[in-house]
Amino acid sequence: MTARPPERLEGEGVVLRRPTGADDAPLAAAIAASLDHLRPWMAWADDRATTIEQRAEHRARTDEGWSRGSDFAYLILDPAEATVLGAAGLHRRIGPRAIEIGYWVHVDHGRRGVATAAARVATEAAVALEDVDRVEIHCDEANVRSAAVPRRLGYRLDRIEDDEVTAPGEIGRSMVWVIP
Numbered sequence: 001m002t003a004r005p006p007e008r009l010e011g012e013g014v015v016l017r018r019p020t021g022a023d024d025a026p027l028a029a030a031i032a033a034s035l036d037h038l039r040p041w042m043a044w045a046d047d048r049a050t051t052i053e054q055r056a057e058h059r060a061r062t063d064e065g066w067s068r069g070s071d072f073a074y075l076i077l078d079p080a081e082a083t084v085l086g087a088a089g090l091h092r093r094i095g096p097r098a099i100e101i102g103y104w105v106h107v108d109h110g111r112r113g114v115a116t117a118a119a120r121v122a123t124e125a126a127v128a129l130e131d132v133d134r135v136e137i138h139c140d141e142a143n144v145r146s147a148a149v150p151r152r153l154g155y156r157l158d159r160i161e162d163d164e165v166t167a168p169g170e171i172g173r174s175m176v177w178v179i180p
Contacts, residue, residue: 040170076088139175160174
């Protein structure tokens with residue numbers, strides 16, 4: 001059986017919670033407000049991503065990921081769980097006994113430590129999984145703000161590798177950060 005993280009995590013002024021159907025509209029609104037901010041770095045960031053229907057479809061896929069034990073999607077919320085600050089995930093796509101952390105932050109909540117707080121909470125959850133020995137954060141070398149997060153958390157840059165360009169701001173060089 002694959003180890004699974006808790007469906008709700010909290011710390012440092014953020015709550016990470018598995019999304020429900022009630023979150024589809026607020027998440028769609030957060031993406032819509034942040035679309036210009038996300039589009040350079042996220043291949044999925046387009047007008048379709050801002051619809052409630054797309055959010056419901058995406059949630060169904062992430063629910064399947066939870067069931068399989070392969071992907072664990074979270075909303076990043078304020079402590080009162082009233083405002084969507086972004087989203088994060090733990091993804092078992094980088095090989096056995098390893099997990100990758102991904103995140104994005106609502107444009108109105110950037111530069112306030114939200115990404116760092118969420119990635120710290122996600123890192124703690126990933127490290128606690130008994131079947132995980134390696135935790136990574138990947139970002140394009142051009143995404144300086146995203147790369148600052150693992151650096152602040154004590155990850156070390158393991159390598160930079162050529163990668164496919166999937167979003168307009170990318171240069172096709174992926175930084176792979178690992179937690180010691």
